[in-house]
Amino acid sequence: MDGNVPVATDSPWHEGELALQRRAGAAERMDVVGRRVLRDHLIEQHRDFYPLLPFIVVGAADRAGEIWATILAGRPGFLHSPEPHALHVAAMADPADPAASGLEDGAAIGLLGIELHTRRRNRLNGTVRRTGPDAFDVEVGESFGNCPRYIRLRDFSFARDPAAASTLPVRRFDRIEGPAAALIAGAETLFIASSVVGVAGHRQVDVSHRGGRPGFVAVQDDGSLLMPDFAGNLFFNTLGNILVDPRCGFTFVDFATGDLLQLSGDGEVILEGPEIAAFEGAEQLLRFRPRQIVSRPGALPLRWHSPEDGASPHSLATGSWDEASALLKTVFRQP
16 A cells, blocks of 8 residues: 555545454444544543643654654643643653654644553544644544553652653664663563554554563564564554554653663564464564664653552463464474
8 A cells, every 4th residue: 555545435444444354354343433432522531531641652753754652751730631622732852852853833643641550541643733842732633542451550650850851862773682672572561653644645643552471572583573463442543554554663661760762664564374373362463674763761750660460461361472482383383
């Protein structure tokens, strides 16, 4: 597909989403669901939710069209909805953030409000309306709730004033190695941004959460990342976008230090193959080939602590790459 989405005007979904819904045998059911839950405004429950949050996940396209996921933080209350069609964000990206140029007035933006200590979350996409040097509004294009599966419980605290930027140097890499590879190898959580251009030529950016057991994202010998995609709400926003436009961005968080690892590149949805059958819970795979890798030590003013029983039971029911590799060798006879 070429990035423009040919979709019937009476469908709540674009062609990439529809293709995956049809494959799952759920297109008719999801048509009904989409008409009910995809809204052009924030309902009262979600308007009450955002002021509780100390951070928000952001998806944006930079001036070159690269897609990035990032995180903006602030004291609870830095997010609020002055009226149902708008969300105010009293924060701005650090100039060192590769997503910063994607927050200009009129830019498409994706937001994920996620409360890790309760597993609640809301997805929102829309348009940036700058209100000053340190704040902006988002004009709501689409808003909907998300299920709590695969989210690890985490309690937050602030390590510094959220208005103070990190003074540690930003690093850029050509390959995933060293501390970056170690962060990914232990990760149970990542955030992924993607986008699509509709029939009217307007870009829509989405950002979502992915979770699993530690190491559910594997670093391949060629420098790409490979991750399973588990059963979800059948919206297929992220994978549907990537079917149409492969550009996407991954972000990993070191919850103990506030470090951010941001990657931008191309994704590939893998729908068939022995790796899917070998990885417990996988319904398809996503391969990601980064073009840019940015490490921002201490980028976040937040630190998180997870209780011993904080793992998602849904994540615990999934497999690992070690288990999948063993099955591939013994059952599928792969070297």
